[in-house]
Amino acid sequence: MKKKSLFSSIILIGFGLYFYLDHLPFAWLRELYHWPTLFMIIGLAFLAQGYLAKDHEAILPGTILFGFGLHFHVVQKYDIWPDHIGIFLLIIGLGFLLRYQKTGAGLLQGFLFLVLSTLLLFYDNIIEWLGLLELNALSTLNLWPLLFILIGLYLFIARKK
Structure with a gap:
């Protein structure tokens, strides 16, 4: 059965x-005549x-494009x-979770993006809450991107097996 295409219309x-x-x-529509609106149309x-x-x-892709367009409109207003980069990761994570809701695929990716976006958005609050504002602790915290690299390499190697 051929799927009905609504995208072009x-x-x-x-x-x-x-x-x-x-x-x-209409002067009040002028703020919508920017490229983020085109992202939102394509996302819709x-x-x-x-x-x-x-x-x-x-x-x-719909969630990502609509979310990015909405972000660029809202951040100016x-x-x-x-x-912050965490907002983009949050939008991508929500996209994976919405797709998971219909397909059953992408839960792990969505969860990882949401966790990463939360860590990035609330990094200062988390560090303050953990009491790691000392200089020694901050120098070791600069190595946290290596953790993401190691997890990514593990997932890449595990996929081949």
Whole structure:
């Protein structure tokens, strides 16, 4: 059975609305005429393909593109929104978890991305909470990226067996 493709139709409708609304004299729409809106339109097209056409593999790129576009809009408007690499990892983790909900694949990756994003977003608070603000402890904490490299190498080697 051929899967119904909604991606092209959503892209054409979204881009058509984007460029049509650009010609209207509404000043409050001006803040939407930037490249993050195009990311959001493409992300919505992927999400529609993933959920409505039941092409569940499209959920991950849809979540990532829509989330990145939303992030770039919100970070310019609200000072409370963090402009940090952890937000991108959080969006990717949510994408994996949403895909896992429909396909049953990607739970480990989603969980790892969420843990990593939490560690990065709240790094200063975690270090302060653990009481590791001493100079000696901080010098050993600079080696934590090696832990990620070792785990990645282990997963890479374990995959080949």
